[in-house]
Amino acid sequence: MRKLIWAALLLAVVVVPFGAYVRLSHAGLGCPDWPGCYGQISPAHAADSIAQAQSLAPDGPVSLGKAWREMAHRYLAGSLGLLILLIGWRAWREKRQRLPAGLLLATVALQGTLGMLTVTLVLKPVIVTSHLLGGMAVLQILAWMALAPGLTPVRASAALPRLAGLLASALVLQLALGGWVSSNYAALACQGFPACNGQSWPELRFDRAFHLLRELGESPDGGLLDFASLVTIHWLHRLGALAVSLLLCSVLWLGWREAALRPHLGCLAAAWLLQIGLGVANVLLQLPLPLAVAHNAGAALLLMTALLLRSRLRAPAAARRRAALPAPPLGPWGRPGAER
Incomplete structure (x- = not known):
């Protein structure tokens, strides 16, 4: 097996x-x-x-x-x-x-x-x-x-498992956004980094960019998909990368106190830095095929590392003991009180 x-x-x-x-x-x-x-x-x-x-x-x-x-x-x-x-x-x-x-x-x-x-x-x-x-x-x-x-389970602060779960969920959403960029051929819609086509905040058009029931390269009404929609798809993926980075840094900061987690967190940080570097390089170097494929593999590696981290985390022992205690009996007014 x-x-x-x-x-x-x-x-x-x-x-x-x-x-x-x-x-x-x-x-x-x-x-x-x-x-x-x-x-x-x-x-x-x-x-x-x-x-x-x-x-x-x-x-x-x-x-x-x-x-x-x-x-x-x-x-x-x-x-x-x-x-x-x-x-x-x-x-x-x-x-x-x-x-x-x-x-x-x-x-x-x-x-x-x-x-x-x-x-x-x-x-x-x-x-x-x-x-x-x-x-x-x-x-x-x-x-x-x-x-x-x-992998050895680790008992961490109550906030860390929740934050790690939120990070994994954000990575799945970011992966979907990356797939939407690729499937719409919008990877080069924004030239330059961190600006997009010389603008710090480009013109965005959400009504056409994320309409699901349309053909490749077409708008919902059957016309050609306009360039502003492609820019919107690309730009939202960049914003998603920023949100993921903030979450990931929070996980690293909170989890570093646990010595048993540090090797795993080091791998998570390395995968994140690699993925950010590949994303920026794809934009600046005009999407060379080897780097574009590596960006896909890097996304899989980053998500895998985050999911395995979440699977290792356990609630602290005190919280587990409290959860295992029976609920106190209710008093006559529906409040916890002595049993009569």
């Missing part, structure tokens, strides 16, 4: 960033059908169809290289799905870790459906973003199953 979990985790560490690479290299429609490629098992078998599509649109989304990237991602994701099926079977058979294994199976089933819809609905932003979140969820569940049992 443990070997299966670790094998799945290592494969997920490859699959999730590779999916970002496929998307960012514009290969998401390299095979415009699903699950095969032009009805074939591999791009080699569909070479004639791919060549014909490329001759009609030389600069379009279809080429032999893009088709191989897309199908390689499907092969890897399919292998991961099989490993997760084995994990679910072993968990049920051995009567352990059934809840996370069941959640993992449900997430993978949803993720497979979203992968199909990503292609068949031609990269609709809400589907692409949901597919990204689904892949991250699979990775986080596997990381928790593999790593959490080996």
Whole structure:
């Protein structure tokens, strides 16, 4: 069971960033059908169809290289799905870790459906973003199953578990915002840092930027999505990064008093600094593909570190003892009092 979990985790560490690479290299429609490629098992078998599509649109989304990237991602994701099926079977058979294994199976089933819809609905932003979140969820569940049992629980102040939980929630929201930036191709809508196109606070347009039921590049009324909407998407992601940074610094400040947490907090701080650096570098260097993929992997690492931190934290012993005490009997007026 443990070997299966670790094998799945290592494969997920490859699959999730590779999916970002496929998307960012514009290969998401390299095979415009699903699950095969032009009805074939591999791009080699569909070479004639791919060549014909490329001759009609030389600069379009279809080429032999893009088709191989897309199908390689499907092969890897399919292998991961099989490993997760084995994990679910072993968990049920051995009567352990059934809840996370069941959640993992449900997430993978949803993720497979979203992968199909990503292609068949031609990269609709809400589907692409949901597919990204689904892949991250699979990775986080596997990381928790593999790593959490080996981490020593730590009793900290009552505020620290709540703050760590808030940080993890903020990171999930920030991840969704990052997926929305990527799926709408808004990563370069703001030039420069920290200013955006020379402005400290750019013009924002929320009504079109976050309308979910629209096609890629289109506004809700079917016209082209205006540039102000793309700037809004990008700028809100930057504001989210600022909010996450403030929360994370609060967790570091409050948790550093616990000596047992310091190595974990050091890893959290390192992952945060790496992710901030990658985000700024992507803007200043005009989104080079290796850095863009690394930013996706960095987000997964930062969220994983924060979730594992939250799973380690326990309420202080005094609070646990108070929670375990029976409630005092109620007096005649519904107030705590002596029992009569």
